[in-house]
Amino acid sequence: MANIKKKLIFTVLLLVLALAMCISTAAAASTTQKNTTSTYKAAGSPTTTVTVTISQLDKSAESVKAYIAKNKMIPDYVTISGKQVTMPQYLYLLSYGVTNLNSKKKSSVSVKIPINKAPKPSQTVKSGTLTKKEYVKVAGNLKKFVDTNKRLPNFLITSRGNMRYESMIDAYTRIIVFYGDNKRLPNTVAVAPWETYLQPTKDAPSTSATIKNLAATLTKGKTTTLAKATAIFNWVRDNITYTDPMYYNTKKGALGTLKARNATCCDTTHLLVALYRASGIPARYRHAYCYFYPRDANDIDGYDEGGWFGHVWAHVWVNGKWYDADAIRLKNTFGTIKIWNTKNYSNRGTYATLPF
Template sequence: MNELKDSIVLILLLLFVVFLVGCSYATDITENNSFNNEISQNDVFKGSKSLYNYINKNEKLPEYVEISNRKYSMGQFMYLMSKTVINSQKNDLNNITIPYNIKSVKNPTGSSINGEISSKDINSYSKAIINYMDNNNRPPNYIKSRLGNIQYETMIFAISKFLSKSSNGKLAKITISVSRKSPINNNGYTIGLFSKYIKRDSLKKYLSSTKNAPKDEFIKKLAKKLTKGCNTKLEKAEAIFNWVKSNIKYFRYGNTKYGAKKSIKIRKGNCVDNSHVLVSLFRASNIPTRYVNGKCKFIKGDLDGSTVSHVWVQVLINKKWIVADGTYQGNRLGYVSNWKINSYKLLGIYSCVYTNTAYNINLIKYNRNNN
């Protein structure tokens, strides 16, 4: 019995020692963090260049900026860039204190911005940003300027461009051309290609199985596999879209050659067959989908420089018809980058597409809806 008591006492002592060591380690981490609350202006310049390149390429803001294995939210980095602009223009080379507990931007809004922004302008905007964030602990929705109200996202793009083009924050000027409807200002979405859902339009035809876009066991099985672990229609749609654009290689030819099933099996298809694949998988996942036909001027990919008839799809999510064009790797669900979205000619919106013998996409026969 005494031996058992001694063992229990020994175990308790060991647990107490482990607890003390753990507390000591936790304190060290806290203390180390307390000394890591500054960032150099040089690091902000580097981060700004990385941020600008990302936005310029993807036409959207990233979730964060990473510098030396440390992640900064967009709000934090907007503050750091603004401080760097102000300090560098008055030759203050000191490190910048990192802001914490920055809230998300509340309701960003603004105008289309097109014109030159001088270093004096950038400095003025940066001061306004710092003043607002110091008082509200969140980024401003917009900044007033002579070019109009510069929306939060466009402002981040402008400051990152300014700093990335300058090694000392004293660049003379930059040119900014960002539409209010630009993907940059709309979470990376090409909202100009979205359509509002009309309630009187029946969704039954947008969920039906067709010859070229069937909902048979083969399609259902693949759709289920691709959407495993997805909880919302948006997550399912993104999973399907990303698989299609990565696995169905684009080939140029007219009309429909393969349909959804064969295109999936041979991993290739033109814009019509690519759309068939998307339609069949979306509809098999109970996501209403329709075809869109337009004459588009291509600026990237295999069709670069061509103006031709083109087919893509729209999926209904949260009462909006969202664009989905899986023919180019740089496209995303809700975003198109391989053809000019502001100058295309809409030819029609359809629930299904049939094939005739003509080897010309313009002669495809459509089952057209009314809206």
């Protein structure tokens, strides 16, 4: 009888132990599954359908616009309502949103397929503007292409030339941000090969901490691009004197000019371009053979004899327009040149990087 009881107790213990192990294993499996699902949702997936409201799209567009202004490049991805979205998906959502808003539809937009990058992107776009009619049409063309090919096109044809996806992201991000601020689509959108005129160079190192800090100081409190551009111009014009005796071509670069506080046209323009690009404002170089007016009796700012000289100044992209920025003399203002004849000069070139 004692042996039977012992066997019964032993059997019961084995059953209890086995049951406990099963419960433990099941709980562990459940926890792993929950963690996997949670991680999947948190990180997002290119194959998951992403549906966003126009308000959420606007919020993400504002963050992308700020990122571009700060880093002078397109981000690798954007997070919309907690979901990580690739930039091809983001551009698709932008184009979908624009076409819907043009049709007075404010419903959510979705991207249901993985979208690959363009295999061989190219661009010939020239600075200018697209009308609302055109940019809506281009957005529709983009959406149709992606729906059919499951990838971004190498470029999209516009009246300003072929646009690759980075320039498209920049333009359509600004369109959605404008809609969020004004509750309507803009009548036009400025387009430009912005990535070319925002890149740092050896003589205009816009990513230098010295340049970035000065640019931030000069533009602090300025709420418009025009106000920022004017503030930068005025500071360079008022604080960098023209070197006498004159020298030719680049000698100091932006940082050397800032340290010396004097330069001729090339180096003064390097400093201008560096500060503009550090502020997210596209800028380039103009080179021409110009007739400078002679100095009169009451003029403290100009050449004594006047005459023809090779000259370099900055071109600055603000609100869909290129502005002249010639900071070598106090007479000049942002967008206006008074020291040489702007109606009669010989153009020698326009550059993203000054070659001399």
